[in-house]
Amino acid sequence: MTTTAARPAEAPYVSAELYAEVQAFYARQMSLLDGSDIDPVAWSQTFTEDAVFGTNMQEEPDVGRAAILESLNGGLKHIHGQGPVDFRHWFGMVDVQEQPDGSLHTRYYALAMATPQGGSLKIRGHMLCRDELVRRDGRWLVSRRHLEADGLPA
Known part of the structure; x- marks a missing residue:
């Protein structure tokens, strides 16, 4: 999977049903890291055993x-080590491209936000994200994820 290819304007869109599956996957995946009842182990299990996760x-x-x-876990320790905080993610502009082998390439924007108790919302980062999703045992898993934080070289 390349990290710089843009979606060609003429590429076909996936079905509404498949698009909704991808949206539901991301909503469930990221809810495992948001709020006070986080489950990093369950979140990690949304990746294949041999997944690759890179950033700029x-x-x-x-x-x-x-x-x-x-x-x-290192990142969560840093975030939550600064005191009680509500940590949230928001994904938008999700583009889904079905591949000939049945995998999916997705491209989306993500905001990571933290609000200290009694404080104001702080946007911790904005990223361009690219994933490769594969279906295993009837569910989607991330096999590759690449995040590009704004303001840094790609």
């Missing part, structure tokens, strides 16, 4: 579910 903020991507979970 790291030199090398995390490879494998265990490495992704370890990296996530």
Whole structure:
């Protein structure tokens, strides 16, 4: 999966049913990290065992579910180590491209927001996200994710 290819204007759209499945997948995935009842292990299980998770903020991507979970736990410790906070994600402008092998390439924008108790909303970051989703045992999993934080080299 490339990280710089844009969706051609003439590419066919996926069905409304498939698009809704992808939206539901992301809503469920990210709800595992939002609020006071987070479940990082369950979130990590939305990735394949050999998934690759990279960003333009790291030199090398995390490879494998265990490495992704370890990296996530470090980030959550940093966020929640600053005191009680409501942490939320918002995904929008989701584009879905079905591939000949049945996998999906998605492209979307994400906001990560934190609101300290009694404080004001702080946007922690805005990202351009690209995923490859694969269906395993009747459910979608992320096999590749690449995040590009605004303001940094791609």
